[in-house]
Amino acid sequence: MKRRFTTIAVIALACGTAACGADTSDAGGGPSGSSTASGGSKITVYAAASLKSTFEHLGQSFEKAHDGTTVEFNFAGSSDLVSQIKGGAPADVFASADEKNMTKLTADKLHGSDPKVFATNTLEIATPPDNPAGVTSLKDLADKDITLVVCAPEVPCGAATGKVAKAAGITLSPDSEEQSVTDVLGKVKSGEADAGLVYVTDVIGAGDAVKGIEFPESTAVTNRYPIATVAVSRNAALGQQFVDLVLSDEGQKVLADAGFGRP
Amino acid sequence: MTFEFSAHVAPRDVDVSFTVGPGETVALLGPNGAGKSTVLAVAAGLLRPDRADVVLDGRPLTVAGEGRRRVQVPPHDRQVALLAQQPLLFPHLTVRDNVEFAPRSRGASRAEAAAVARHWLDEVSAGELADRRPSQISGGQAQRVAIARALAADPRLLLLDEPMAALDVAVTPALRQTLRRVLADRSAVLVTHDALDALLLADTVVVIEDGRMAEQGPTAEVLSRPRSAFAAQIAGLNILTGTWRTGSLTVGDRAVHGMVDGARPTEGGAATAVFSPSAVSVYREPPSGSPRNLLPARITEIEPQGDRIRVRAGALSADVTPQAVAELDLTPGTEVTLSVKATEVTIYGT
Amino acid sequence: MGSTVPRISRRPSHLDPPRVGVPRWIFLPALAGAAFVLLPLVGILSRVEWGNFAELITSDASRQALLLSLKTSSLSTLACIVLGVPMAVVLARTRFPGQGLLRSLVLLPLVLPPVVGGIALLYTFGRRGLLGHTLDVLGLQIAFSTAAVVMAQTFVALPFLVVSLEGALRTAGRQYEVVAASLGARPTTVFRRVTIPLVLPGLLSGAVLSFARSLGEFGATITFAGSLQGTTRTLPLEIYLQREVNADAAVALSLVLVVVAVLVIGLARQGRTSL
Numbered sequence: 001m002k003r004r005f006t007t008i009a010v011i012a013l014a015c016g017t018a019a020c021g022a023d024t025s026d027a028g029g030g031p032s033g034s035s036t037a038s039g040g041s042k043i044t045v046y047a048a049a050s051l052k053s054t055f056e057h058l059g060q061s062f063e064k065a066h067d068g069t070t071v072e073f074n075f076a077g078s079s080d081l082v083s084q085i086k087g088g089a090p091a092d093v094f095a096s097a098d099e100k101n102m103t104k105l106t107a108d109k110l111h112g113s114d115p116k117v118f119a120t121n122t123l124e125i126a127t128p129p130d131n132p133a134g135v136t137s138l139k140d141l142a143d144k145d146i147t148l149v150v151c152a153p154e155v156p157c158g159a160a161t162g163k164v165a166k167a168a169g170i171t172l173s174p175d176s177e178e179q180s181v182t183d184v185l186g187k188v189k190s191g192e193a194d195a196g197l198v199y200v201t202d203v204i205g206a207g208d209a210v211k212g213i214e215f216p217e218s219t220a221v222t223n224r225y226p227i228a229t230v231a232v233s234r235n236a237a238l239g240q241q242f243v244d245l246v247l248s249d250e251g252q253k254v255l256a257d258a259g260f261g262r263p
Numbered sequence: 264m265t266f267e268f269s270a271h272v273a274p275r276d277v278d279v280s281f282t283v284g285p286g287e288t289v290a291l292l293g294p295n296g297a298g299k300s301t302v303l304a305v306a307a308g309l310l311r312p313d314r315a316d317v318v319l320d321g322r323p324l325t326v327a328g329e330g331r332r333r334v335q336v337p338p339h340d341r342q343v344a345l346l347a348q349q350p351l352l353f354p355h356l357t358v359r360d361n362v363e364f365a366p367r368s369r370g371a372s373r374a375e376a377a378a379v380a381r382h383w384l385d386e387v388s389a390g391e392l393a394d395r396r397p398s399q400i401s402g403g404q405a406q407r408v409a410i411a412r413a414l415a416a417d418p419r420l421l422l423l424d425e426p427m428a429a430l431d432v433a434v435t436p437a438l439r440q441t442l443r444r445v446l447a448d449r450s451a452v453l454v455t456h457d458a459l460d461a462l463l464l465a466d467t468v469v470v471i472e473d474g475r476m477a478e479q480g481p482t483a484e485v486l487s488r489p490r491s492a493f494a495a496q497i498a499g500l501n502i503l504t505g506t507w508r509t510g511s512l513t514v515g516d517r518a519v520h521g522m523v524d525g526a527r528p529t530e531g532g533a534a535t536a537v538f539s540p541s542a543v544s545v546y547r548e549p550p551s552g553s554p555r556n557l558l559p560a561r562i563t564e565i566e567p568q569g570d571r572i573r574v575r576a577g578a579l580s581a582d583v584t585p586q587a588v589a590e591l592d593l594t595p596g597t598e599v600t601l602s603v604k605a606t607e608v609t610i611y612g613t
Numbered sequence: 614m615g616s617t618v619p620r621i622s623r624r625p626s627h628l629d630p631p632r633v634g635v636p637r638w639i640f641l642p643a644l645a646g647a648a649f650v651l652l653p654l655v656g657i658l659s660r661v662e663w664g665n666f667a668e669l670i671t672s673d674a675s676r677q678a679l680l681l682s683l684k685t686s687s688l689s690t691l692a693c694i695v696l697g698v699p700m701a702v703v704l705a706r707t708r709f710p711g712q713g714l715l716r717s718l719v720l721l722p723l724v725l726p727p728v729v730g731g732i733a734l735l736y737t738f739g740r741r742g743l744l745g746h747t748l749d750v751l752g753l754q755i756a757f758s759t760a761a762v763v764m765a766q767t768f769v770a771l772p773f774l775v776v777s778l779e780g781a782l783r784t785a786g787r788q789y790e791v792v793a794a795s796l797g798a799r800p801t802t803v804f805r806r807v808t809i810p811l812v813l814p815g816l817l818s819g820a821v822l823s824f825a826r827s828l829g830e831f832g833a834t835i836t837f838a839g840s841l842q843g844t845t846r847t848l849p850l851e852i853y854l855q856r857e858v859n860a861d862a863a864v865a866l867s868l869v870l871v872v873v874a875v876l877v878i879g880l881a882r883q884g885r886t887s888l
Contacts, residue, residue, distance in 0.1 A: 149757075152840065152854055152857075154854050154858040155858075174841065175839065175841065176839025177846075178835075179835060179840060183835065186836075187839065190735055190736075192739050307795055337794070338794035339796075339800070340797075345792060347788070347792065349788070351788055351789055351792045353806075355810040356810075368796060368798035368802050369797050413795075
């Protein structure tokens with residue numbers, strides 16, 4: 001029995017410390033798209049999780065325009081992606097949700113082309129569709145009776161939240177500081193929270209599941225999304241073409257439809 | 264105290280009835296799988312029979328059957344204690360705590376329970392083991408403690424399920440004596456497949472074969488003149504009663520030597536010698552200078568039993584080969600000498 | 614001897630029964646397996662910044678996270694015992710229709726991704742969950758509270774206690790309970806004085822497993838309870854958050870978690886040995 005005990009204990013620990021099955025970061029999953037391109041060339045794009053729907057859309061156009069080419073994506077939190085690229089992950093293109101993480105890449109001279117900002121994003125209040133707490137402005141969120149969920153200050157959306165609150169001169173007392181925008185959105189969608197602070201694009205992406213409330217103070221912090229090819233790319237030319245697509249009118253339209261602002 | 268038992272357990276095809284009178288010990292004798300343990304399980308309330316009337320001192324313990332109001336008194340409320348083959352002392356409690364378990368469970372004070380435990384531990388000569396853990400005593404000692412623990416529950420009926428089967432043969436005689444003492448005026452049901460246990464501990468024997476009663480009657484009678492196949496196989500015991508004089512059993516004008524089981528019988532007191540027919544040899548002429556017990560007898564009956572022949576001579580019997588019967592030309596009426604080694608004879612005081 | 618309950622006492626090796634040798638080749642995969650488990654620990658150790666280790670693990674956030682983890686794990690272990698012991702007893706000692714199915718369902722959190730557990734809890738005890746309205750009427754707000762952390766941990770850890778204890782109960786068998794009942798002990802007395810003492814080692818290991826699982830709980834907690842320093846942000850959540858900004862702190866805290874877990878398991882083994 002002792003032996004079995006130890007075995008289960010190890011499993012329990014492994015589960016615990018490695019948070020088995022948990023996947024609550026910005027990650028939208030591993031690489032998607034077709035995994036092998038028979039004969040044709042392939043590029044791998046590492047992009048911030050918030051870019052998932054727009055970039056998948058653009059990936060399809062790219063594949064259409066470049067016959068026999070496959071675009072693979074890895075959507076995750078920007079800092080995760082930078083860590084992976086630093087660790088030698090085979091990325092051709094990197095699109096970050098903030099300039100800080102792109103700087104980590106350029107500081108190590110791991111970028112191919114110079115980073116270009118291709119989109120911006122601002123914060124918006126998200127509430128459940130029926131807005132049970134009757135939130136109308138950012139100042140309402142300072143009310144302690146409102147169940148408020150925001151991003152933790154350690155992650156980009158949380159940093160943005162802090163700056164916005166400071167600019168507006170209010171003190172937020174959140175009930176939870178989540179790991180990612182997805183987590184904040186989840187708590188609002190499920191009705192656990194009366195309000196959350198997320199990006200405009202997240203509100204649009206969530207459709208009818210949440211109600212978005214714009215507030216003027218949001219302009220105080222604009223999140224800028226830079227994109228660049230990666231130095232280790234074996235297909236730099238094709239990667240650059242994808243970057244060009246994102247910066248093109250077509251790319252900008254897709255991004256604008258999803259709620260992103262122009263750079 | 265009277266215990267009336269009648270039960271039918273359909274899935275195991277067991278259908279048995281018997282009665283235990285006040286102070287009486289009934290032995291259930293039978294081969295493995297005959298249904299003895301099923302009977303105990305029903306008596307203890309561990310098994311729900313399909314049809315039953317189990318009554319202890321007028322109080323129905325288990326009643327079942329078509330159109331009858333079911334009664335099933337739970338095991339803890341039956342005042343029926345169970346002594347199993349294994350001592351099953353609670354390993355986390357000391358010997359004393361084990362014996363105090365029953366009195367404490369029915370709400371006795373610490374002092375009362377301690378007094379009861381002391382009494383019964385002394386009764387089974389295990390007083391000095393009180394502070395030990397079950398893991399620190401021998402199997403024989405553990406079974407003594409188990410007896411004390413069962414008796415400390417002050418049961419109206421004691422059920423014993425082959426209490427000596429798991430023990431070393433060296434310690435069984437002493438334990439048997441202890442059981443003889445504590446069962447003397449206690450109502451009990453003893454399951455065994457050992458004829459000697461039945462003989463020494465029980466007043467009445469119920470032989471069970473294939474879930475049915477094959478025969479029942481006073482112990483000595485059933486064991487010496489068995490009618491059922493099983494009883495004949497294990498029993499058919501030779502039983503000689505007499506007086507204990509100067510180290511041997513005097514039967515009529517003869518001395519029978521044997522091994523004393525338990526305490527030595529008192530000089531001039533009644534004693535019984537028991538030996539198996541298979542231990543008996545048959546001679547036409549008395550062998551000279553033999554250290555064996557020699558018993559003259561006249562053959563009354565010769566009956567084949569499997570590959571052996573049972574030769575009966577009055578109350579005694581011997582199992583011999585068919586060749587021996589032919590060579591010695593044994594027929595009813597033949598005068599013979601029966602011979603048995605002293606080491607094959609068990610003598611106990613009665 | 615008479616006792617068939619496995620004794621825990623460690624015997625001197627020269628008394629161990631002679632055994633049949635294992636095939637020699639088996640050591641190779643066994644070694645590979647051990648290395649597979651142990652190397653990542655070495656990996657963590659190799660990345661620890663020992664220079665500012667003390668500083669990293671004694672920051673306000675780290676201390677609060679560790680204390681919260683220990684507090685909630687203790688409470689959830691208690692909850693596992695209170696709920697799990699009766700469950701194990703019912704599963705091991707009674708028979709009723711659908712028992713097999715019930716056992717499988719009860720053990721579901723073992724195989725379920727913890728996030729799924731968190732979502733399930735959310736839709737049950739959350740504000741808009743199955744019982745949310747009832748709890749609201751009673752004035753109970755569970756989401757974003759420390760109670761939610763304990764619930765999430767209990768949810769994922771309970772099967773460990775139930776499995777462990779049910780196994781111990783089955784191994785111990787019913788014979789001692791039968792004897793105790795025949796000695797006149799009522800079911801409650803039998804449970805208290807015989808059943809539980811006999812399976813105490815199993816109960817202890819189950820409790821330790823539950824504690825260890827609770828300590829490492831992440832997915833269900835972050836989904837159901839949220840993450841707020843001092844209230845719901847346990848050590849694993851803190852580690853995951855620190856990874857975003859301060860990889861050194863995350864590594865240092867991971868090591869703390871590993872050490873705490875190893876200590877718990879070591880202490881439990883010690884306790885079992887001396888039983």
